[in-house]
Amino acid sequence: MELMRLGEPGAERPFVRDDAGVVRDLSALTAEIDGAFLASDGIARIRDALGRGALPEADVEGLRVGAPVARPGAVICVGQNYAAHAAESGAEPPEQPVLFLKHPNTVVGPFDTVLLPPGAEKVDWEVELAVVISRTARYLPSPEAAREVIAGYAVSNDISERAYQLEVSGGQWSKGKCAETFNPLGPVLVPADEVDPQALRLRSSVNGAPRQDSSTADMVFAVLQLVQEISRFMVLDPGDVINTGTPQGVALSGRFPYLRHGDEMTIEIEGLGAQRQRVRRVRAD
The missing domain is CATH 3.90.850.10 (Fumarylacetoacetase-like, C-terminal domain)
Known part of the structure; x- marks a missing residue:
């Protein structure tokens, strides 16, 4: 599983690439991959959603790749x-x-x-x-x-x-x-x-x-x-x-x-x- 943020600077959106290599939209779970999401068991919640088939496949062709975590405090x-x-x-x-x-x-x-x-x-x-x-x-x-x-x-x-x-x-x-x-x-x-x-x-x-x-x-x-x-x-x-x-x-x-x-x-x-x-x-x- 790979977490990523895609989109123009300041407008990135969260996605996950599952174990089959399919990129899926995380917007239903979170607006951002940041400290607050990670602290609220974000990774476990993604795994649960993947297991339930609750995350839609996403077309990410041509999107810029941002840093995978937003706004680190340090x-x-x-x-x-x-x-x-x-x-x-x-x-x-x-x-x-x-x-x-x-x-x-x-x-x-x-x-x-x-x-x-x-x-x-x-x-x-x-x-x-x-x-x-x-x-x-x-x-x-x-x-x-x-x-x-x-x-x-x-x-x-x-x-x-x-x-x-x-x-x-x-x-x-x-x-x-x-x-x-x-x-x-x-x-x-x-x-x-x-x-x-x-x-x-x-x-x-x-x-x-x-x-x-x-x-x-x-x-x-x-x-x-x-x-x-x-x-x-x-x-x-x-x-x-x-x-x-x-x-x-x-x-x-x-x-x-x-x-x-x-x-x-x-x-x-x-x-x-x-x-x-x-x-x-x-x-x-």
């Missing part, structure tokens, strides 16, 4: 969560999870254009497994308890401007992470009980040339541990998104050029789908 990110990526960044694997935040309005659809800010010259790609939260989580007692607060998983591209992140950061990373369009998400949200988050292949390419190719098995901190750890330091709300880190193979390594106007990224995770974004330079007024 986008929490984990840095250097793959040892090889930490090494290519010039750092040792962290002893504690490295956390930073992206502005929620960075989230766009998986095929939307990525905009290069005026003057930005070190824009980088980062394929990441995204966790979407379904229930309020605070001070979780164990990694296993995190299972109960995860709605599902999606593909995320944590776009980063490295000069902003590292050279003019003032000690924090957010300057390099929060430009508009810097977090393509989707194309689908797959329920958590259908995914083994530590056995997924992640890949990225630029203009058809391979960049990243790794597995979530190589994470320094596993997904359930991350969710528990984050809940110690902030309250997680339904609909929040956690980007769980990227593997080696980014431009920051020095092995590849940074993104330029006209480049095309492909970002994919086994079982969760693929994204594709064209890069466009924004000119200053």
Whole structure:
């Protein structure tokens, strides 16, 4: 089962692709796939409706694909969560999870254009497994308890401007992470009980040339541990998104050029789908 939101920005509608590959309209259940819907047992309600044959088949030909969850209240990110990526960044694997935040309005659809800010010259790609939260989580007692607060998983591209992140950061990373369009998400949200988050292949390419190719098995901190750890330091709300880190193979390594106007990224995770974004330079007024 795959949840998705289709339509123009700000006018997306909710759909589900069932196990037979048929896309069905969710409008009878909800107007939106958001935190409130997920917190009200939304995924279980979809399964019940599918089992009863209560969801009509939908014609979605030509519709834009939006992010699979609407208006996340927070986008929490984990840095250097793959040892090889930490090494290519010039750092040792962290002893504690490295956390930073992206502005929620960075989230766009998986095929939307990525905009290069005026003057930005070190824009980088980062394929990441995204966790979407379904229930309020605070001070979780164990990694296993995190299972109960995860709605599902999606593909995320944590776009980063490295000069902003590292050279003019003032000690924090957010300057390099929060430009508009810097977090393509989707194309689908797959329920958590259908995914083994530590056995997924992640890949990225630029203009058809391979960049990243790794597995979530190589994470320094596993997904359930991350969710528990984050809940110690902030309250997680339904609909929040956690980007769980990227593997080696980014431009920051020095092995590849940074993104330029006209480049095309492909970002994919086994079982969760693929994204594709064209890069466009924004000119200053």
